[in-house]
Each structure stands twice: as C-alpha cells, then as structure tokens.
Amino acid sequence: MHVIAVSLNHNIAPVEIREKMTFDDENLPQALKTLRHSKSILENVILSTCNRTEIYVVCDQLHTGRYYTKAFLSEWFSIKQEKFASFLTIYENEAAINHLFNVACGLDSMILGETQILGQVRDAFILAQEEGTTGTIFNELFKQVVTLAKRAHYETGIDESPVSVSYAAVQLAKSIFGSLKNKRVVILGAGETSQLTAKHLQSNGVKAITVINRTYENAVQLASSLKAKALPLTHLQEAMTECDILISSTGSKQYIVTLDIVQPLIKKRKGRHLFMIDIAVPRDIDPALDELENVFLYNIDDLQKIVDDNLTERKKIAKTIEGMIVDAIAEFDTWLTTLGVVPLISALRTKALSIQAQTMSSIERKLPDLTERELKVIRKHTKSIINQMLRDPILGLKESATEPEAKQVMETFIKIFAIEEEVAREKDKQIVSKTSTESKEVKGSRSTNKQFAEIPLRP
Template structure:
C-alpha cells in the first residue's frame, strides 16, 4: 500500500480559502466513511484544525489517487476544483510520512513547536479508529507519530516557552496597549482556544475579563477559573460597548459580529479604540470591521508576524526533532516492508498445507489398512518436514523484504513458489470484506442520521398528534 496526504494549510492558503474547507465536528464521522468509500482508499484519517485541513489515506494504487482526492474535496465542500487546486498540496509515501511526523511534533505549525496540534492529531486518529476507517498500517503509523512527538517535546523542551496562537493574540494586544491593567477584555467563546487565551491574559495582568458564550454554564466555568465575569450571547452588544479588547474563538459557521451590528455600538463608544482579534476558522468577525473608524481588526493570519522572541531556541530544538523524525521514518519503512511480506508468507503456508492434505488423502486411499494411530504419526512427521522446509525461506524473505529492493525480492519469491493464484484469491477476499464493511458502515451512518432526524422532529410530531 501507499500513503498519501492531501491538504491545505496556513502556508498554502489564506484564511479566506481555508474556512471554506473546515469540517464541522459533527460531520467528521460521515466524512470519514465517505472518504473510506472513495476509489483506491483502504484506510483514512482526517485532520482538521484552524490552520489546516488534511486527508491522510492509505491506497492500494497511486494511479489517479490525486484525482480521486480532489474529487472528494470538491463534492464534500461543493467548491469547484479550480478554486482550490493551486492551494492544495499532495505528498506521497516517505514525503507523506515525514509530513505527518512534522505536523504532530509541531514543526509544521504556524507557532513552531506548539503542542496543541499533537492532541488534535491524536483525537483525529482515535475518531477514525472508532469509525473503523484505519487498519494495521495507520494504527501503527499514527501511534508511532504521537509517541515520537511526545518524546520530542520532553527531550528537547521545544514547548517550554509559551508560544501559541492564543499567546500571540495576547502579545499583540500588549504591544498596542502596553498593559492590560484596567483594560476591559471581552472573550467570545469558551472553548480550548478561549481557555488558553484567558490563561495568557491573566498572566499578562488582565483583571477585567468577560466571557460570552452560547452556553452560560461553560462561560461561568471558564470565567470563574480566571476570576472573570460570565455572560450569554444575547448580551454581547452590551459588553461590546464597554470592551477595549475583543478576542473571538467560537465554532460558529457564520460571523458572530458583522459590520452592521458593530456600527451602532461604535456611535455609543464615543471614538474609544476597539482592538479585535479573530482566532477562529471559519472567521467570527466580519472583515469589513477593519475598515471602520477606531476599530483595529486582526485575524489568525496576522498573528504570524507576532512570534519572534522564542523562535531561536525552538529552531535549535527543531533541528534535533528533524533527526528524530528521520530515524522514525526508517523504522516505520522497515516495519512496513515486513508487513508487505505477510500475505506472501500466508499464501506459501496455505499452499504447503493444501499439498500436505492432498498427500495425506492420497496416502489413506493407497494404504487403507493404516489405523488411526499410524495415520496420526505420519501426519505429524510429514507436517514437521513441511514446516522445516519452509522455515529458512521464510526467514530469508523477511530479511530481504527489509532491504532496499525488498519489493522486487518479494515478487521474485512469489514467482518462484508460484503463489500468484493464492495471492489473487487473498486480494479478492480482502476486497469483498472491505466492501461488506463499507456497506455496513454506510448503513450505520444512515441509521444514525435517521435517528437524529426523528429526534429533532419529535417535539413537532408530538404537538401534531396532540
């Protein structure tokens, strides 16, 4: 099998493009099943963050794989290929494996060495496992990538200096205002990014923090942790009137604040400057806000220019991690080569077993006078002969498979022992099994979607019956 990754990230696409390709959290299970059913895809994992959307797939053939992935993206997001092809990167095999290790360890992040991406990749892998879109190859690769990233962070200390998107947002505000003392900070959203932002704000001296969220309970939980005030979205405009700094990070699919909404508030603020940072993808804050008087708007792409103070040490640590990654790639490739030999060994053992059984049947027909004990002894001895004959060839082909031209050695081994028919039968059986699993998964998804629809319609149906 071949490993391929296709994606867009902050380097290849601005936020205005990336936000069109953000998977809604509730859609990921269905997206995984849809991707798994794509032609040539055997295993898959989807990694989606504010800075990247990536499709990791294991395919049985590289031919047309890039085309199939582009078609999946086009159909799922309903965006023509022409609008995203120039922003899309596709890496194959060793380049794809190297990319995954760099992403997981934080070397491909906007903030070099940030650790949040490790948890996001791990969660994406667990979700794929839960919905049975991974197999032996990705189960090993992603576990290895996560384990290596943890060790890299510990051994190099690359994440010791607090540099992250939320940290950069807070640093940007500090540069503009000098200090957060007596400044009223409004945080919109109460998720992980908001929590990190609140943490950095309080560490920087902010003591007037208001957290606004759709769910009051979550807002209260976050606000209490940092001695702030909690509120709900219906009071957002009231808090906006008093705020000096607004940092927004919600999961909304549309703008939380539009230019029209803020326009009336600005009149009551009497020319007081309003500093706004949007760290959400898709964006929470209408880009037109940046054109309004006394409003200073920054989105997630603007934060790249903030990170500088701790980058030098992180870059030194990154060199060490790159060396660790190369060693991990070698180890994975050696393992994957031996994995490829498994079907050939199984085919050889199956063929030898069939020949042994045919021989025993022939022996019993020619010597019907043999009793059960004699047959048992003969069966055991002849089976031992077969196993001893196979032992050395199996050991040697395992060794050869891990070498540079391992694929050629495996093909030659299969031809020498005439295993083509057995291998083809195995391949057909695996394809049939995958087809059954895909159909079962689609049925489960249909049932889940139907259950959700029925659940959402339950109140209206009950009202109609009443």
C-alpha cells in the same frame, strides 16, 4: 498503492478560505464515508482544525487520487475548485508521510512544537478507523506517527519553553512564586491577550481570578467565560490590596496603574510580594513602580526576550525531532516494502500446514491404536519441524524485499515452493479485506481504538 496528503493550512490559505472549508464534527463521519466511496480512494483520514483542513488518502493511482480528493472537497463544500486550488498543497508518497509526521510533532504549527495538534491527529485517526475508512496502511502509519510524536515531545521537551507572550507571562510568575495554585490574580483588560493569559493561569492551577476593565460589561463577559469574578475599574486599588499577581493588557493611552494607586497599599500588604506584568503597548503600568519594595514589574520587552530565546531553543530541538522523523519514515518504509511478501509467507504456511494435516490424517488411518495424547505429541512435533524448516526461507524473503531485485526473488520463491495457487488466493483475500467496510478488521479495530485512545500526550 500510493499515499497522498492534500493540505489547506495557515501557511498559505487565508482565514476566509479556511473557515469555509472546515468540517463540522457532526458531519465528519459522513464525509469520511463519502470520500471512501470515491473512485480510486482505498483509505482516508480527515484532519480538520482551526488552522488546517487536511485529507490523507491511500489511492491506487496518484493522478486519480489527486483528482477525486479535490473533487470531493469541491462537492462537499459547494465551492468551485478554482476558488481554492491555488491554496492547496499536495504531498505524495514519502513527502506525504513526512508531512504527517511533521504535523503531529507540531513542527508545522503556528506555534512551533505545540502539543494540541497531536491529540487532534490521534482523534482524527480513531474516528476514521471507527468509521471503517482506514485499512492496513493507515492503521500502521498513524500508529507509528502518534507514537513517535508522543516520544518526541516527551524526550525533547520542545513544548516546555513558552513562545507566546501570554504564556511567558505565566511562566515568569511561576518562576517568582513557584506554585500558582493558591495565588490571587487580577487581570486588567478584557481583550484576547487577557483571555489567553487567564486560560494559561487556570491550566496552572489558579482559581482566584478577578477581571477588571474600563468597560465593566466586557469584564463581566470575560469573567463569565472563565467562571471568575468581575469588578469595575473603580475597584482596582481594592483588588490590588489582596492580589499576588497583576497582569495588565488594555488599550489605554496613559498609565492606569500609578504610584498614587499602589504606594498606599505597600503597608497594607505587610511585605507580601506584588508581581506585575505589563503586556500593553503603550504601557499600562508606571515603570516607577519597580522601585517600590516587594514589587516586581516586567514589561512586554522582558517577555519578548524570553519568547525569542525560547523560540531559538525550540528551533534547535526541532532539528533533533526532524532526525527522529527520518528514522521513523525509514522504519515505516521497511514495513511497507515487506508488506508485499505477506501473501507469499501466508501462502507458504498454508501449503505447509495443509501437508502436515494430510500427514496426520494418514498416520491416524495407519496407526489407529494411537492415543489422543500420542497424536497430540506427533502434531506438535510435526508443526515444529515445519516452523523450523520455514524460518530461514521466510527470513531471507523478508530481507530481499528491500533489495532492487526483490520482484525477481519473489517470483523465484513462488516457483521453488510451487505456491502459485495459494498466493493467488491470499492476494484475493487481501483485496477483499481492503475494499470491504464490513470486514472483521473494522470490528476488531474497536478494541484497538480503546487502547490507542488511551495513549496520553505526555506520560
């Protein structure tokens, strides 16, 4: 069996292609089932976000897996393959597994090291598991991926250094005031940067936000989405009398916040700090204000230096995470390799326990006067003998599974213990388990899902 990842992401695919090939939440369960019933596809998980649409499959053959996955995309979105094929990146086997680890850890994101993608990978897996489109391989792989990504973020703190200007502005405010929970903030401007800044502020506990804009209707619209207050530009001086932080990002060609507006406020503010961040280019705030007492003014260049320094630091941390991924892939490869010996181990145990059961039946016939307690003791000790006798052969089989001559060792193992029939039955059960969507594994996975869904992104 093989693992394939088919990726349509922000690195190559333009937004006009990505937006046409995004799965709706409502239709995603049906998409999973449709792909699962495609020829050659044994397991699948679909990850669909604003920046990427990715399909992970376990297939019986690489060429048919690639073919039917691309065919599924074409049919589902009613787009001819030649329209999107050049924007696809296809990873196979270890490269696919490595890509999944990198995605979950935020190393393939637009913002290096961001954590949101981890939750999205986790949710995509849980949905696929609930819909019965995952099996032995993906149940183990995605569990290892999410666990490693969570540990990588927690141990390295890669996401703690801001690498966006709006986020850096909020972090700078925290460095001045400490906690932002009781601070009053004025946001001057109602564009995308202002919106992102406001969301970062709210995530840091700010509740009192006032949006001011030259076009009052735009201020109202942004304030409404944030459950904040809106004021027209004529009320700027009034708002600045009470606020602790002013963040400005407008498209004005001239200064909006000037000495004439701020200087009269200094006495009224009674020594309270006024922290101002000017994200706009051209600048909104007169740089002369930085000379006023208790006024702290930072501009886009100050923020960009913070961002650049932090991005450099994140790149260093990313190298550490890449090393963690290498170790994790090696661990998964070992698990995957030893998976082939599972039918042999099960077959050996089945035969041994069958012999033990026959022996117990013979003992009961020949010694009918034994009490139930005595029989229980004999059963326990005969099973203990079996377990001790099988321990070393099973351990040796697992260790040999990673060696070049593994196939020959397994064949010899089967012959020595004469378990040909038992192995055949175990392999038949394994096939049924992987191909049946009504197996007990799917039902049992729901309790696993609950535990898996409770894994936090950060402890």
